[in-house]
Amino acid sequence: MPTPAKLIAALALIAAAVATVRVATEHAMPDARAVPAAQLVAGSLALLLGWTTVGRAASKAGASRVPVVHVMSTGAAAAVIVAVATLTVAVAWDVMDAALSGMMRDPSRAPSVFLDQLARRGRQVLEPAVVATLLGGGALAGLAAAVGGRMWR
Numbered sequence: 758m759p760t761p762a763k764l765i766a767a768l769a770l771i772a773a774a775v776a777t778v779r780v781a782t783e784h785a786m787p788d789a790r791a792v793p794a795a796q797l798v799a800g801s802l803a804l805l806l807g808w809t810t811v812g813r814a815a816s817k818a819g820a821s822r823v824p825v826v827h828v829m830s831t832g833a834a835a836a837v838i839v840a841v842a843t844l845t846v847a848v849a850w851d852v853m854d855a856a857l858s859g860m861m862r863d864p865s866r867a868p869s870v871f872l873d874q875l876a877r878r879g880r881q882v883l884e885p886a887v888v889a890t891l892l893g894g895g896a897l898a899g900l901a902a903a904v905g906g907r908m909w910r
Contacts, residue, residue: 762906763812769901770807770832773894774799774839780890785881794850799843806835807898815902825903832899833892840891844882848875 778796814831817823852871856864882888 760812760816760906761909762815762818762902763808765905766811766815766832766898766902767804767807769898770803770811770835770839770895771800773832773836773891773898774803774843776894777836777840777887777891778843781882781884781887784886785884786878795843795847798846799839802839802842803835806839807902811835811899811902815899815906818903818906825900828903829896829899832897832902833895836891836895836898840882844878845875848878 775796778799782795811828811832814823814828818825818828848871852867852874855861855870856867861867861870
């Protein structure tokens with residue numbers, strides 16, 4: 758059942774995910790090629806997780822006295838899931854692009870190249886500005902959903 762808390766959670770988590778991708782590509786990975794695709798993947802996953810997990814937790818917080826901190830932590834956890842999934846998809850896209858365009862001599866090396874690039878990009882993303890945007894945006898999305906769910910009950 759659609760509730761204002763689910764809508765607010767989805768929109769706020771989309772904003773947090775797109776902002777995290779933007780900060781990550783500006784500060785941590787300026788050589789990233791698939792920025793629009795990464796923003797699309799992050800926004801789509803954020804819509805799904807914001808509506809289902811954060812929105813459901815915010816709806817429960819509005820109906821009962823579940824602490825707002827629980828909804829905020831759910832938002833931060835959802836943001837981390839979105840970031841990890843988006844990073845994985847972006848690296849997989851780069852590796853498939855390199856393998857199919859002939860830049861990789863031996864396509865059987867693709868799994869090892871994928872894991873190597875995933876580890877390298879993962880270390881790059883652990884910059885303080887990116888982590889602060891990620892966790893802060895997710896927590897703010899949870900807070901906005903919880904407050905919105907309580908106001909429009």
